[in-house]
Amino acid sequence: MLLASREKEFICRKCGYVISIRHKAGLFCPKCGTILREKPKEKYWLFQFNPKIYRWHERIKETHSPERWLVSRYWKKISKGDAVILWSSGLEAGVCAFGKVITDPEIVELSVDEIKFWIDKSIIDKFKQKKSVLVEYLKVLDKPLSEEQCHSDPELCGLGVFLNPQGTNFRLKPVEWDRIVDLTCNL
Ligand SMILES: [Zn+2]
Structure with missing residues (x-):
């Protein structure tokens, strides 16, 4: 509203x-x-994974349970209750899921069940040093909203992930969140 x-x-x-x-x-x-x-303003984020180093798609087939995400860049800003859009980089880049942050940032080591999905094992040490949050998935898209669709959309062509694609956490504007919700309501 x-x-x-x-x-x-x-x-x-x-x-x-x-x-x-x-x-x-x-x-x-x-x-x-x-x-x-x-009332605190709602905050929206885009979290990106790279399927070459993290087998997110395999994990989500196995479980929809909350997933641990590093919040390196914005650990002071991200907090419990924030909304998250999940973005895959790579060949099939685009929006994969919607979620909600359900913990405040803290340092938590990955469990054995979580480690197994990481192809790049050097990331495991990052979880020992940097803060992370748990994200609960509210909706997982059967068919992702593709990077091309976002790129050609006037509301989404300025997504942070397009401007500077390195990193995991990106700010998302409320209008960008609304637009992505609109475009994916039938996916
Ligand atoms: Zn009251």
């Missing part, structure tokens, strides 16, 4: 009620009377 620029969203920290109002402080939840606080 697009809000007028002066309107902000507030949330009740007790019951979770969300209200959009043109006001700053001193407002109370109409449901339970608890003081409201400003």
Whole structure:
């Protein structure tokens, strides 16, 4: 939902009620009377994997359980509740899945079950040194939204992954998220 620029969203920290109002402080939840606080803006990310070094497709055939992702570049910005689009590089590049970050960044070593999907074993040490998050998959696309489709779309041609394709974590604008959702609702 697009809000007028002066309107902000507030949330009740007790019951979770969300209200959009043109006001700053001193407002109370109409449901339970608890003081409201400003609702944090939703954050969107694109996480990229390279199928030459990580067998993501094999893993997702085996399990849809939450998956651990390094958050090297934006570990101070990424947090629990953020929305994620999963992007494959390589020959069949494009959007593969939608997910949600379900933990705050922390250093967690990969388990044996997680290690087996890494072709490039040097990555295993990175998980010992750098923070990572768990991503729960909300939707896995049977047919990816291809890189070509994104590239030729006026809303998506400026994706961070096109401008500087190195790395795992990229910022995604809310309009880019919305556009990808629109383009994939029938995939
Ligand atoms: Zn409330």
